Amino acid sequence: MLFKENILSWYETHKRILPFRDIQNPYYTWLSEIMLQQTQVDTVIPYFEKWIKTFPTLNDVALASQHDVLKQWEGLGYYSRCRNFHKAAHIVMNEHDGIIPSNYDKFLSLPGVGPYTAAAVMSIAFNKPIPTIDGNIRRVTSRILGRKKMRQNAQARIKNYLQIEIDPLRPGDFNQALMDLGSSICTPTKPKCNQCPVNEICIALGSGNPESYPEKMKKKKSPHYNVAAGLIWDRDKFFIQKRSEKSLLGGLWEFPGGKVEKGESLKMALKREIFEECKIKPTIHRKVGVVKHVFSHFSIEMNLFHCSINGEKPKTDLPSQWIKPNEIAQYPFPAANHKLFKILDQDGWNI
DNA sequence: TAGGCGTGGTC
């Protein structure tokens, strides 16, 4: 049985038409691979199309402000991907004459580009026979080779195996075929082995329980926090501040506030947080709403209160703005804030 | 090297 022939002929009949596929444009390939990190194809498509419309070339990305690129990324998550891509665009423009490097090591050295992304861009955009190893391919090869433990040793073995199997004439298609196989047939649970083009050589299937490959890692339970935030009004404008680039949700805008400490009421916590962040003691009015939001490693329940400032001026080290409700669209906010905006829109934004 | 880093979909 010919592994790569079967994989590629399966791909020909099953591949999806995607806006970032079959376009020989390294910028499109690079951007899509960054967006696809830990993110499903259907989520990425609208973001990709909107981004390309706003920034048709890599030079447009380099010329844009971080604020503007984050605005386009808003809602996609893992915002360091966006900040790193923005930095990398500058490097390509300034140090590579605007040409995306077609050399693996040079491309790998760009911020936000790791072994997966470098291999994907090299193989898809530059036709270089370098195998990609992502979550899908790790699972597919774990099952084909019958290796339950996917640690350092196995990683090298996967690479060796794929380096031999990869089609030197169509390396990009080969890599994408294996990833598609992993996401549609060789799924983590309930794999559709009867539809698999390489089921005859799969050791995990032969073992009778392919789903048990590879061995799953135990995950830590993530903590939950109560959070209070203030919608601080001065006449028809409210106060927002920008999060530090190095923090969680770095570079996005938010309302002042923070975690509720043990023994604190929501309003006590909010007064304390606003004083710590802005050095003012606002009057806290009614609660606007509560939203629950799950992050990658913890969850929150955010309670938003209307506040007013009694003539005081907030003093903050972070960039800040007074904006009107209709100006929200200009600022990149995290998803939890957008949930609050929905509540505010229904509520009429009135104190 | 294991943990930090978002979000939306699925069951």
Next chain:
DNA sequence: TGACCAAGCCT
């Protein structure tokens, strides 16, 4: 409905 999952990278 909580737990898991999805085309990783950085520190």
